[in-house]
Structures are given as C-alpha cells and as structure tokens.
Amino acid sequence: MKLTTLAVAAVMAASPVMADLVFPSLSYRTGPYAANGIPFADGYEDYFTLLNERDGGIGGVPAKVIECETGYNTEKGVECYEATKGEGALIYQPLSTGITYQLIPKVTADGIPLHTMGYGRTSAKNGEIFSNVFNYPANYWDGASHAVNHIMSQGDISGKKIALVYHNSAYGKEPIRTLEELSKKHGFELMLVPVDHPGQEQKSQWLQIRQQKPDNVIMYGWGVMNQVAIQEAANIRYPMENFIGIWWSGSENDVLPAGDRANGYKALTFHNLGDDYPLYADLRKYVVDAGKAAGAGDQLGTALYNRGMYAAMLAAEAAKTAQELSGEKNLTPAMMRDGMEALEMTEAKMAEIGLPGFGPEFKVSCQNHGGNGLGAVAQWDAAAKKWSLITGYEGSDQDVIQPLIDEDSAAFAAEAGIEAGCK
Amino acid sequence: MPEQFLFAMEVILNGLMAGVLYALVALGFVLIFKASGIFNYAQGVMALFAALTLVGIMDGQVPFSHIINATFGTELHHFGWHVPALLAIILTAGVMVVFAWLVQRYIFRHLVNQEPIILFMATIGLAYFLEGVGDLMWGSDIKKLDVGLPQGINEWIDVTTFEAFGYGFFIDNLDISATIVAIFLVAALIIFSQYTKQGRALRAVADDHQAALSVGISLNFIWVLVWSIAGFVALVAGIMWGAKSGVQFSLSLIALKALPVLMLGGFTSIPGAIVGGLIIGVGEKLFEFLIGPMVGGATENWFAYVLALLFLVFRPQGLFGEKIIERV
Numbered sequence A: 001m002k003l004t005t006l007a008v009a010a011v012m013a014a015s016p017v018m019a020d021l022v023f024p025s026l027s028y029r030t031g032p033y034a035a036n037g038i039p040f041a042d043g044y045e046d047y048f049t050l051l052n053e054r055d056g057g058i059g060g061v062p063a064k065v066i067e068c069e070t071g072y073n074t075e076k077g078v079e080c081y082e083a084t085k086g087e088g089a090l091i092y093q094p095l096s097t098g099i100t101y102q103l104i105p106k107v108t109a110d111g112i113p114l115h116t117m118g119y120g121r122t123s124a125k126n127g128e129i130f131s132n133v134f135n136y137p138a139n140y141w142d143g144a145s146h147a148v149n150h151i152m153s154q155g156d157i158s159g160k161k162i163a164l165v166y167h168n169s170a171y172g173k174e175p176i177r178t179l180e181e182l183s184k185k186h187g188f189e190l191m192l193v194p195v196d197h198p199g200q201e202q203k204s205q206w207l208q209i210r211q212q213k214p215d216n217v218i219m220y221g222w223g224v225m226n227q228v229a230i231q232e233a234a235n236i237r238y239p240m241e242n243f244i245g246i247w248w249s250g251s252e253n254d255v256l257p258a259g260d261r262a263n264g265y266k267a268l269t270f271h272n273l274g275d276d277y278p279l280y281a282d283l284r285k286y287v288v289d290a291g292k293a294a295g296a297g298d299q300l301g302t303a304l305y306n307r308g309m310y311a312a313m314l315a316a317e318a319a320k321t322a323q324e325l326s327g328e329k330n331l332t333p334a335m336m337r338d339g340m341e342a343l344e345m346t347e348a349k350m351a352e353i354g355l356p357g358f359g360p361e362f363k364v365s366c367q368n369h370g371g372n373g374l375g376a377v378a379q380w381d382a383a384a385k386k387w388s389l390i391t392g393y394e395g396s397d398q399d400v401i402q403p404l405i406d407e408d409s410a411a412f413a414a415e416a417g418i419e420a421g422c423k
Numbered sequence B: 001m002p003e004q005f006l007f008a009m010e011v012i013l014n015g016l017m018a019g020v021l022y023a024l025v026a027l028g029f030v031l032i033f034k035a036s037g038i039f040n041y042a043q044g045v046m047a048l049f050a051a052l053t054l055v056g057i058m059d060g061q062v063p064f065s066h067i068i069n070a071t072f073g074t075e076l077h078h079f080g081w082h083v084p085a086l087l088a089i090i091l092t093a094g095v096m097v098v099f100a101w102l103v104q105r106y107i108f109r110h111l112v113n114q115e116p117i118i119l120f121m122a123t124i125g126l127a128y129f130l131e132g133v134g135d136l137m138w139g140s141d142i143k144k145l146d147v148g149l150p151q152g153i154n155e156w157i158d159v160t161t162f163e164a165f166g167y168g169f170f171i172d173n174l175d176i177s178a179t180i181v182a183i184f185l186v187a188a189l190i191i192f193s194q195y196t197k198q199g200r201a202l203r204a205v206a207d208d209h210q211a212a213l214s215v216g217i218s219l220n221f222i223w224v225l226v227w228s229i230a231g232f233v234a235l236v237a238g239i240m241w242g243a244k245s246g247v248q249f250s251l252s253l254i255a256l257k258a259l260p261v262l263m264l265g266g267f268t269s270i271p272g273a274i275v276g277g278l279i280i281g282v283g284e285k286l287f288e289f290l291i292g293p294m295v296g297g298a299t300e301n302w303f304a305y306v307l308a309l310l311f312l313v314f315r316p317q318g319l320f321g322e323k324i325i326e327r328v
Helices: A002-014 A034-055 A074-087 A097-110 A140-152 A176-186 A203-212 A224-235 A252-262 A278-288 A303-326 A333-341 A347-353 A398-416 B003-036 B043-058 B065-072 B085-106 B116-138 B155-165 B173-195 B197-207 B209-214 B219-245 B249-265 B270-290 B300-314
Strands: A021-027 A063-069 A161-167 A189-195 A216-220 A243-245 A266-269 A376-381 A386-389
Touching: A021 A034, A021 A074, A021 A303, A034 A063, A034 A278, A034 A303, A063 A074, A074 A097, A140 A176, A140 A216, A140 A243, A140 A266, A140 A398, A161 A176, A161 A203, A176 A189, A176 A398, A189 A203, A203 A224, A203 B003, A203 B270, A216 A224, A224 A243, A224 A252, A224 B219, A266 A386, A303 A333, A303 A347, B003 B043, B003 B173, B003 B197, B003 B219, B003 B249, B003 B270, B043 B085, B043 B116, B043 B219, B043 B249, B085 B219, B116 B249, B173 B197, B173 B219, B173 B270, B197 B209, B197 B219, B209 B219, B219 B249, B249 B270, B249 B300, B270 B300
Parallel strands: A021 A063, A161 A189, A161 A216, A216 A243, A243 A266
Antiparallel strands: A266 A376, A376 A386
16 A cells, blocks of 8 residues: 555656646836836736636646736846746746846756747757756857848948947947947947946937947847837937847837837847737737736737747647647646647748747757847838838858857856757 | 047036936935935836836826726726827826825834834835836736937937037937926926025025924925935936937836946945946946956946945045044
8 A cells, every 4th residue: 555655756756747737927026127028927927817717728728827027127137937836837938147147057957948038048959968057049249240231231331430338247248249240240340338227318429429420239228228229229319220220229119219210220029029910819818808818908019919829839838848848738848848849930920829930940959059040121110100120031150150169168068068969 | 639539528418418327316315315324226117107107107008907907807007198298297297296195104104213214114114115006007017108309319419520520429319308308307307496495494404304303394295305306307308318228128227227336436425426427328338338348348336336335435425425524
C-alpha cells in the first residue's frame, strides 16, 4: 500500500498536473511607463481570453494569465518572477531589458523559458548558450541594421553623419556596437547622443543635433523620452522623414502629443499595425463586447496592443507546438521550451489564426533562438492618426550581427561556465 | 564671430529658459515650506494631477469613468463638450483649492506639532495616493495638452540673430511663454504677499506660527491658502511641462529637477527659486556643451546636483535661504 502511494506520488511529481496553462504577465500599469505598459498587457491578456472563450483554451486546456505589477522596476520584476514561478509558469515575457538581464540566470536554473521579443540581451539569439532564452522574431541589433539599411535605400550613405539618440541605459546602449561596425563597413560617421532617464528635458541634445546637422537620426527611446524627442525634433525643424525610431519608439503615444508636427516620423516594427484582420472581429465579439477585456477595450489596433497580442499569439503557438511534440495537453516549462525551440511561423499559420501578413515568417532552432531578424519600416500619418508600413519585412546585415552575437554569447558562456550545445 | 562662441551663447540662452521651467516647479516647494515647514514631496504629483484635471475638463472626459462603467455596466467616457482653455484653467484652479482644503482638513490638521519628518512622510503618502487617484479619475494614457501656447522655434529671433551673427539662434516659443508666465506669477506672488491682508498673514505665519496665532491669524486658513497657491503654481508648471511631452505620469518626475534648484536657492526664498533655477539651467547646459562630449554626454542630471552641492559647501542655507542660528 505504501509502495503504491509512493509510486502515485512519484508519478504526480514527475508529470504535469496543472489544470491550466499558466502565462504570467509581468506588466506595468503604474508609474512613468504605464502608458506603454497598459496596452501591451491588455493585448497579451485579451488574446488568451479569446482562446479560452472561443476555443476552450489551447488544445482544450484553459490558459490562465497571472498578472504581476512590476512598475518597470527591475527589483519588482524579479519579485514578480519569484512570486509566480511556483504557479506552473510556462513562459515569462517581462517587457523590460533590465528585468530580462536579472532573469536570465534564474530561468536557466529553474528551466523556465524566457521570451524577450525585440528587447533583452541580443546575444541570447545563440540558443546553444542561452538554452532558455528566446528573442524571436528580431532583436536590437537587427533594428540598428534595419535603420541603416533603410537610410541606404534612400541614397548613398558613405560620408553621411548619423546620430543615435538613445536612452542612457543598458537598453539604449545595445545598438552602439552594431552601429559602430556598420559605420566602418559603410563609411558613415556615427554621432552618439545619450539622454538620461526619464528624458523629460532634452534641450541640450537637440541643440547639439541642430548645431552638428546629422543627415539622419536613429532613436532608441522609451516612455516620455520618445514624446519629448519628437517634439524637440519638430521644434528645431528636423526633417521627420530622416528621423527613425526603433520599435520601442514607434507607438501612437510617442507621436500624438506632437500633433501634426510629427507627420512623416518613421519607426521600425516586427509586426503589422492597425486592426484590419479577421482576428480582431473575434476579439471584439468574444472579449470586448462580452465585457471580458483586460482594459477598456479601446486600444485594439494600436501598436503596443498589437505587440502584446502578438507576444501572446507566439506563446500560444509555441504551447501548441509543445503539445504536439510531447503528446501532452498539460505542459511543463521544459515542454514549453522545446515547443518554442521548434516553433515555425508561416504565412499559412498566421492566416489560419486570423492574422494574415501580421508578422514575418520565421523558424526557431536550437542554434537560432532569434528567428530571421526581419523587420519593416512604418511611417506616421498625422492627419489620419495612423501608422502604415512603407516597406515589407526585410532582413538585417547578418554578416555584421552574427559575429557580434557569437562574440558576446561566448563571453557570457565563459563568464557563467556554460558549455555550448543543444539540449 | 567664432562658431563655438555662438553655439555657447545659444546654449546659455536655452539654459536660462530651461531654468525658468525648473524654477516654476521649485516655487511650489518654496511656498509650502516657507509657510508650514513642510517639504512637500507631492509637489511633482500635484503638477501631474493638475495637468490631468485640466486636460480632462477641456476634453469633457467623465472622471472615474472606468470605475463607473465597470460598476454599472455603462459606456460613459465623454460628456460630449469641449471646455475653452481659460475656463478649464479656472475650473482646475478651483479643483486645486478643494484639494488644498481636503489635504488640510484630513491630513495636516491631525499632524500639527508633529516632527518635520512625520510631515514629510505624510506628503510621500499623499504623493502616491494622488497619483493613484489621478490614474483612476483620468486614465493612464498620454494626453495632448494644447492651451494655445505657441510652440517651436521663434522665427524672429532666428532671423534677427542670423542677420546679426550669421547663425540663427534657437529659442522655443513655449520657453518664451513660460518665462513671461513665470515673471507674472512671481510678480503676482510678491504683490499678494506684500500688499494684501491674507498675504501679510501668510508672511506672519511663515515668520512665527505662535506669534501669528496670538494675534488671531487662523493657521488652518493660511495653510489652505498656501496649499491652494502651491496647487495653482503646480498647475502652471504642469501646463508648461505637459505641453512639451504630453500629460503623462512621468510628469511627476519633474520634481527631481526642482531639488537642486531648492538646494541652491534655499527652501524659503521665492527669488532664490528663480535665481537657483537660472543658475542650474545655465550651469547644466553649459557643462553638457563644453564637457559633456569628453565624458560621453548625459551629464545634466548629475551635474545639477554637483553644482548645488558645491554651493552648499559655502552657503549651507542656499543662496537666499534663512540662516538658522541656534544658541545654547
């Protein structure tokens, strides 16, 4: 009898017994970055609510979102991780580079996958070293290359001066090395213009830009820094079509305060914009109109809502892949990790979901946790108050980026004592 | 004229303008500290709350709409009207008076004779409470604030300086507006404190609470009055800063810009706040221009504090602060 009890207990401990598929949402609905954190968190949660209401969950197992407020604060983000990981958490998406850096060793030790879509540690693309960290479909260094490629598509770049206006933090400094390499390769001059947190006052930086007259400005900003930068650029009459932001500087929040003067501003993106997709009809029917939306339901189609929704969609697709791979409906974090590593997003799959053409096609593998690095350029139409893609999804300069990823990930492996290889 | 000299002149002018904006925030701190000895940690959040309320009133937004809709299943968001800027400013000033009365009635009246650190802690609590109430009332989205102030480069200055020096100076029209408003605000505050009965009572309370009480001045009334004035100053600061970045929750962080100004100018002097603001504004901009490129830039935040600390070494009470002499 005792042996039977022990055997049952052992089986229970070894197999997934969770009733739900748990997706923690480390969100920030308060603090100085709340205006950006809220639509992302709403999009993330609404997508899982849709799956539950319309499909009965993922593979018949309900999805459960556990929200924890980080306030975009690294310490609180780590607290949230520690508080929720015991709930059967399958994946973390903290929407913060600072929190990401703190969680990388923790998730690796705990065996829980971390997805940092378009942010976090870029060299985590090397899955042979960062076994539990994924940053598909694109990363910061891809973004720097996309911006330079876009400038090159408009004319000869050699001899030009390009300014990088960046948030003076780990996040903002990420593209510097890549841009330095690209400046050597293509012969443009790189001008670095840091802006301290929070970026409410940028007069010095924009006077510097006015005096030195760079041909193009690339921005890696977040929060109020973006709005002030766009206002100041308009104040000095900097041509908006020569001003391009990374995807974290490309939401409606960033351009609306400047009104008509923001017209023509460009931003990178790794997913499509607006709400002209069949999935949005379902979101309205099953979530918003049913009174089950995470927020007021007025953010559908905005850049950051779409990004949150896209992050949830990729997590759900990885969970489906994990269910197929393991043959289990209830998942463990290890199964989820395997599902993420085997994830393939095709146009046919996105069309089936109701999001045709919404994101780039990509395939994840053990060696490549970052996808193809495809990105597009969007431009703001101030009169219509909407973003529109002005390019298709295009590749980044992997000849420059891949050696940097190899170098940085090898340094991390040496420091952390990790032996490269596939699980 | 050498190009670098002209650039430096442009930087100094813009530093002065930025200093005025810092001074606008610092003024609110000074008013409350002078009258009640309270270092009001909530001053930055008051600027945020005032700006949120102003935009909410102008746009006809229903306050607490999320709670109302969630509770009663309604779909109320806007009243459907648009209130002119001037009327909205007056109404917002009224809201700040009510806020001042509530703060006095429910917080500080119960903390009379408490240690300054207790009063300071109360303002920290007030700051977080007010931030939460602002969020519940008006939502967390970034709001465009347009009260009709001109923005962008001043063409006249650009053209005139270009004709004179061969280089057109950049001065933002919004900064010029802020300077004019600050001049009127300080003049009004001085006239009020020097030539009105309430102003004289306020000064009496600032000088000596006990003596003021003994001649029949109501401490409660004076504190409501001073919090109301600080609320109005916060509204002005909120308008100026909100016009630059949109009204959003990071607006409360402008208080960080006021601290070095207060350290330098003194916590009890209105002229000190103005002069301190100007020195910090010019100092940090000039340092960024001259030294910033050599040390990787982004020096303004920390240099403002270094500058203030340097002044403190020689004048611990600040440039215009009252020298406290305690004899044993």
